[in-house]
Amino acid sequence: MSFTFILAHVLTGLGALFLFASGVGVFRMPDVFNKMHAGTKATTLGSILFLSGLGLFEPSWLPKLLLVAVFIVLTNPVSSHALARAAHNDASEKPDNLVIDDLEESKGEEQ
């Protein structure tokens, strides 16, 4: 039982925990924007931790896995941004629990 072996287990375990929390969040949150919070944040760190843990099990894969992690950090927020914008433009997806909605007001000003 080397130190790297234990660290790899801890990292993959933590990554799996965050990915699980993300899944639970997407399932439990009431509307599309709040689902987006769980689906974006927790998957990003979850994937980074899982991939770096995997890289410690197989050190020869580490460069490729780090590259995958960097691409996830760069692309995950962009996809959530596009989905959230599309959801806000689609009236049927709009949640009724927003306390304030400046975006809706500024749309009214443009028209």
Next chain:
Amino acid sequence: MKRAPAVVSTSVILMGIWLSLTLSTDIQEIVLGVVVSVIAAIATNGALTGNLFRLLKPRKFIAAISYIFYFLGQMIKANIDVLFRVFRPVIPLNPGIVKVNLNLKSERAKVIVANSITLTPGTITIDIAGDHIFVHWIFLPDGDVHAETQSMVDGFAGRLEKIFE
């Protein structure tokens, strides 16, 4: 050739990606990688990375490194926040979309701010329009929400200004 530094930066980054994907010191692979990276960088006019040589000044380099650590710290906080939020019997929610100013000239810096906000505690970016950014809060902060949101956005924008000024 005003774009030459940007083209060189892009080809160096592409070459780094190629090397970490192939993990080979075979001369054929390296030559092919160099040729393809340079062609791709010239074809896109260095648009992937912009001029990275500006980051070699010590002050900007330190600013970039400190931004990365600030961002990583915020991201870990965000994930612990999500973890504790989703397993509560009743999820605490007080959502709202807030419009604040984003005074950055560089388009690249705006994209980085928007992406960083999405990965930090309790907030995602919905839209950017001109000098304004629309932020969705999962739980609106106490007090003046616009002032609180502005200070959160400025935390990122101020740090990025030192890099992109």
